[in-house]
Amino acid sequence: MPDSDGTTAPANEPTLDEQIAAYQREFADLDPQVEQIVSALGRLNRRMNVAYGRQTATLGISNAEWEVLKALVLAGQPYRMGPGDLAKQLGLTPAAMTHRIDRMVAEELVTRDRDEANRVRVIVGLTDTGRQKWLDAMELATDFEEDLLQDLSTKERGILGELLTRLLVRVES
Amino acid sequence: MPDSDGTTAPANEPTLDEQIAAYQREFADLDPQVEQIVSALGRLNRRMNVAYGRQTATLGISNAEWEVLKALVLAGQPYRMGPGDLAKQLGLTPAAMTHRIDRMVAEELVTRDRDEANRVRVIVGLTDTGRQKWLDAMELATDFEEDLLQDLSTKERGILGELLTRLLVRVES
DNA sequence: GCTGAAGACTTCAAAGCTAAACTTAGGAGC
DNA sequence: GCTCCTAAGTTTAGCTTTGAAGTCTTCAGC
Incomplete structure (x- = not known):
């Protein structure tokens, strides 16, 4: 029985678009174009480090x-x-x-x-x-x-x- | 008296171009175009995190x-x-x-x-x-x-x- | 309504990092 | 040739994260 009232957020990470939309709601002065670049850079880098970590782990x-x-x-x-x-x-x-x-x-x-x-x-x-x-x-x-x-x-x-x-x-x- | 014999490397971090050139020397199969993107991403992210860290520190x-x-x-x-x-x-x-x-x-x-x-x-x-x-x-x-x-x-x-x-x-x- | 199993944290021990104090070698000034 | 100062690493103590084990609720089956 998943989540009868809506109080608990879904476990899924928001997509990049959702993230930018949320930031715009919460912070009026935001330039969405700048935010897209910066957020994409951060998210990309995290994924890449995880991938590298998996690879180096296979090498011990x-x-x-x-x-x-x-x-x-x-x-x-x-x-x-x-x-x-x-x-x-x-x-x-x-x-x-x-x-x-x-x-x-x-x-x-x-x-x-x-x-x-x-x-x-x-x-x-x-x-x-x-x-x-x-x-x-x-x-x-x-x-x-x-x-x-x-x-x-x-x-x-x-x-x-x-x-x-x-x-x-x-x-x- | 700086570094009479050339054994100790300079403390300076290599530039992106130097880094890519070195990788090409050491790893023949390297695609320099791919490496430029990936290395730039990594270096950018590190600098950005340092900058963010300085800023959040000012906020305690x-x-x-x-x-x-x-x-x-x-x-x-x-x-x-x-x-x-x-x-x-x-x-x-x-x-x-x-x-x-x-x-x-x-x-x-x-x-x-x-x-x-x-x-x-x-x-x-x-x-x-x-x-x-x-x-x-x-x-x-x-x-x-x-x-x-x-x-x-x-x-x-x-x-x-x-x-x-x-x-x-x-x-x- | 009991019992077993799964889920959501928390606790504990150990790894890796930082900041600051410490050790040792090299060089400057007298 | 001493003394002081600086530079390069190391050591120590404390903090953050991880992995594994533990606790406590909820739910499914009987």
Whole structure:
């Protein structure tokens, strides 16, 4: 017997359109066009992170660990970075980085060594296992991403990329 | 004396272009157009969350609490939902929801009552304080969002919104 | 109207994060 | 060549989230 009086809301998440309509009712000054973009960005990102999480889980790592592997690969050969730089790039505190590296060293995804040239510094390096995990994750991720974008033509993808990049420039400057 | 040997990477985060170039070097099968979209989405979202966090902090609440207020307002009058539905919408476990509501009740942003019609259920309701906080946060957020989009014409905003919505449809179906 | 099962939270223990204090190495000024 | 200062990581304590177990209501079958 579902919900005899209407007091309890349905469990279903509102659609994007419903969400924007509700915001407009509750907040008169809202620009629906802006809200559509912002809300879609937020909702898309949440779904994507869930999808990535499912994929990395099948490889036995977490999204958090994948982020570290990404940063190290991005640094290029010889795949080394300091914990501080890693923390900055991932938006973590140095303390969190220390703990995360602890775990990843235990799982042999990365190595941690003291920099002999400057013994205050530490160097985090990618292991072969770590690099392979990144490659495997990348394989899964690109499949998913191609799937996500399958309804957009090449031209539309170009436009979308260009528009997003312009937003990013504004917010990263 | 900065960095006599080149072993330590610069602290600066790579730009989007550098990031894509690096991925292409390391992963041959990469479609740079897809990667541009996906990476821009991720980076945009991170920046936006940081910005929102700064704003909600000025109001004395956290982004997490703001999410709850949003969901309740979205539900419409009389601004009530069960913890389970809230948890589903925010992508949290019921346990996390219980704790989050504890805190928000203590801060008088929401109320928690047992549903007399069905005593298994609990009803979380928005207080006037909570509703006002949401309005204040919305004011700040829309300012920021208008700022974020200022370089895009109305037409471009329409195109961006439409493309993002199409992606969302695919991933939310 | 009892009994068993399902549903909706809550409680508890453990993982991961943050902020702040602490440790240690390198460099500047006297 | 000491002393002070700064920079890079680590440690510690406390908070938020998760997963699993527990509690309490409701409902279905007998």
